[in-house]
Amino acid sequence: MSWRAVLRNVSGRAGRVWQRDLEVFLTTWKTNFLPPLLEPVFYVLAFGVGMGSLIGAVVYQGRELPYLRFMIPGVIAVAVMFWSFFETTYSSFVRMYYQKTFDAIVATPLLVEDVIAGEWLWGGTKSVVAASLMLLMMGLMGLVHWPSGLLVIPLAACGGLLFSALGLVATALVPRIDSFNLPSFLFIFPMFLFSGTFFPIDVLPGWARAVALALPLTHISFLVRGACLGATPAFWALSLLYLVAGTIVAFVVAVVLMRRRLVK
Amino acid sequence: MQEGRLAGRTSGLVAYPPMDPVPPIEAHGLTKRFGELTAVDGIDFAVGAGECVGFLGPNGAGKTTTVRMVTAFSPLSGGSVRVFGLDVTRHPRRIKARIGICPQEDNLDPDFSVRRNLLAYARYFGMDPGLARRRANELLETMQLAERAEAAVDELSGGMKRRLILARALLNQPELLVLDEPTTGLDPQARHMIWQRIRQLRSAGTTVLLTTHYMEEASQLCGRVILMDGGRILLEGAPETLIAREIGREVVELWNLEPGVEAFLRERSWTLEQAEDRLYAYDCEGGEIAAAIGERFPRQERLIRHATLEDVFLHRAGRTLREGQ
Numbered sequence: 001m002s003w004r005a006v007l008r009n010v011s012g013r014a015g016r017v018w019q020r021d022l023e024v025f026l027t028t029w030k031t032n033f034l035p036p037l038l039e040p041v042f043y044v045l046a047f048g049v050g051m052g053s054l055i056g057a058v059v060y061q062g063r064e065l066p067y068l069r070f071m072i073p074g075v076i077a078v079a080v081m082f083w084s085f086f087e088t089t090y091s092s093f094v095r096m097y098y099q100k101t102f103d104a105i106v107a108t109p110l111l112v113e114d115v116i117a118g119e120w121l122w123g124g125t126k127s128v129v130a131a132s133l134m135l136l137m138m139g140l141m142g143l144v145h146w147p148s149g150l151l152v153i154p155l156a157a158c159g160g161l162l163f164s165a166l167g168l169v170a171t172a173l174v175p176r177i178d179s180f181n182l183p184s185f186l187f188i189f190p191m192f193l194f195s196g197t198f199f200p201i202d203v204l205p206g207w208a209r210a211v212a213l214a215l216p217l218t219h220i221s222f223l224v225r226g227a228c229l230g231a232t233p234a235f236w237a238l239s240l241l242y243l244v245a246g247t248i249v250a251f252v253v254a255v256v257l258m259r260r261r262l263v264k
Numbered sequence: 265m266q267e268g269r270l271a272g273r274t275s276g277l278v279a280y281p282p283m284d285p286v287p288p289i290e291a292h293g294l295t296k297r298f299g300e301l302t303a304v305d306g307i308d309f310a311v312g313a314g315e316c317v318g319f320l321g322p323n324g325a326g327k328t329t330t331v332r333m334v335t336a337f338s339p340l341s342g343g344s345v346r347v348f349g350l351d352v353t354r355h356p357r358r359i360k361a362r363i364g365i366c367p368q369e370d371n372l373d374p375d376f377s378v379r380r381n382l383l384a385y386a387r388y389f390g391m392d393p394g395l396a397r398r399r400a401n402e403l404l405e406t407m408q409l410a411e412r413a414e415a416a417v418d419e420l421s422g423g424m425k426r427r428l429i430l431a432r433a434l435l436n437q438p439e440l441l442v443l444d445e446p447t448t449g450l451d452p453q454a455r456h457m458i459w460q461r462i463r464q465l466r467s468a469g470t471t472v473l474l475t476t477h478y479m480e481e482a483s484q485l486c487g488r489v490i491l492m493d494g495g496r497i498l499l500e501g502a503p504e505t506l507i508a509r510e511i512g513r514e515v516v517e518l519w520n521l522e523p524g525v526e527a528f529l530r531e532r533s534w535t536l537e538q539a540e541d542r543l544y545a546y547d548c549e550g551g552e553i554a555a556a557i558g559e560r561f562p563r564q565e566r567l568i569r570h571a572t573l574e575d576v577f578l579h580r581a582g583r584t585l586r587e588g589q
Contacts, residue, residue: 023380024375027375099373104373106337108388108436109357109388111357
């Protein structure tokens with residue numbers, strides 16, 4: 001199955017799958033909205049009041065910043081990754097494997113490609129929801145530069161769709177739900193720590209910086225931090241290009257692998 | 265039920281004559297291979313409009329695989345299937361829009377209530393929300409689920425879940441209903457209720473294709489059965505015709521054989537089959553086996569009963585359990 005055929009088989013009906021996931025999410029919206037609202041507050045307490053008092057200032061693009069201001073956009077970047085990746089791995093796997101929801105849907109005029117596209121869009125949507133709520137809280141705490149901070153929302157969509165597609169690639173490949181521990185621990189967790197989220201990657205040795213630059217979360221951190229601080233990150237266009245190109249490739253790979261798994 | 269179908273054939277006040285009688289299903293040389301295994305081995309069959317056809321066979325016979333190809337779930341390894349005259353490989357969406365599918369396993373959406381299951385499903389068909397609500401209410405009524413409309417799917421009994429799956433399959437007013445083992449695991453009441461609903465649909469003109477390994481189910485519902493084993497079609501025909509042709513009117517089951525009984529039966533060229541401790545004797549030429557035994561061996565332990573589709577099946581597929589089943 002070629003990538004052209006993949007894209008040809010995706011239709012607007014994917015929106016129905018997205019709508020299904022949204023509807024389920026909204027039935028328990030209170031519990032779903034709570035974490036992204038509270039998380040920034042906890043981070044502020046831990047890193048601003050706690051660790052920040054030890055660290056003092058950080059130099060970012062020639063400006064001295066309190067550590068908290070530097071670090072807090074990294075929290076959004078991490079949420080963008082977590083919310084989509086964990087949605088399209090664990091949650092999509094449950095729908096696909098245990099609930100047989102995908103099977104039920106492809107008995108209607110939808111094709112597997114539509115289902116995967118719907119799940120993908122939904123993963124990205126969750127990142128946008130999380131990032132928006134966090135942005136709101138951080139804004140209320142005076143940690144965001146406006147209006148450039150609003151750019152966080154489209155950036156969350158962009159990064160969210162990338163991690164959503166990567167999650168679907170993992171879902172297409174894993175034999176069992178426990179197998180997600182592997183990509184989570186080898187891929188997601190190191191990124192969480194080393195992608196310029198909690199400290200600038202400039203302090204890393206050269207080889208480690210090169211590795212960090214290859215990781216998608218680094219570029220999300222760059223862009224989100226720039227938006228939150230009202231600065232234009234160096235090479236922002238390259239970072240954006242990386243995210244968009246990566247998303248397209250990961251999505252096509254996800255659909256091809258999913259077809260291989262589901263269509264027998 | 266009729267509303268959708270009429271709408272498809274009328275334009276303004278002019279009613280077009282019925283379309284050419286394209287058979288709802290037409291398969292030629294239908295083949296499915298999974299690696300080395302040939303699950304369906306080049307079968308030909310057709311299902312006519314308004315027919316109820318049952319695919320029978322043991323587990324692994326290829327029934328479900330056949331159904332999955334007909335409903336555009338599984339790509340074909342060879343041959344062709346046309347549904348409503350459309351090639352399944354080329355027009356899966358158009359075909360799936362016109363059929364209702366009841367899968368073997370429960371794949372209701374556990375994240376939704378009973379009613380929401382139907383409403384979400386209607387959206388996949390692109391149904392208008394108002395129409396979807398009306399259809400959902402009607403179907404919940406017919407399937408006796410109206411009182412449980414707001415319940416979570418997990419709270420339903422097995423029979424209720426099956427009814428909800430059937431309701432879901434009927435949302436789009438399908439011209440062809442495909443049921444994969446619709447009553448497996450149900451208690452007798454629940455099973456009879458499902459049968460009742462299927463019969464109603466049949467009399468309303470819906471074409472039905474079902475798979476089952478319950479011979480009684482096939483006799484109850486199907487005008488024609490297709491017996492499969494090992495990916496091939498063994499036999500095909502109306503249940504009563506098959507029974508008369510293959511078995512005859514009655515079957516005598518014998519056990520604790522008295523000396524001389526078996527030899528006596530063998531002399532008469534009746535069909536004898538041994539399975540474990542039982543000997544089955546029948547004769548489709550109408551031989552009076554029961555009377556003959558009663559006369560000659562009055563104390564021989566025996567059971568005389570009507571021949572069923574199950575006898576046809578066991579006769580053709582063998583009475584003993586095979587490896588891997």
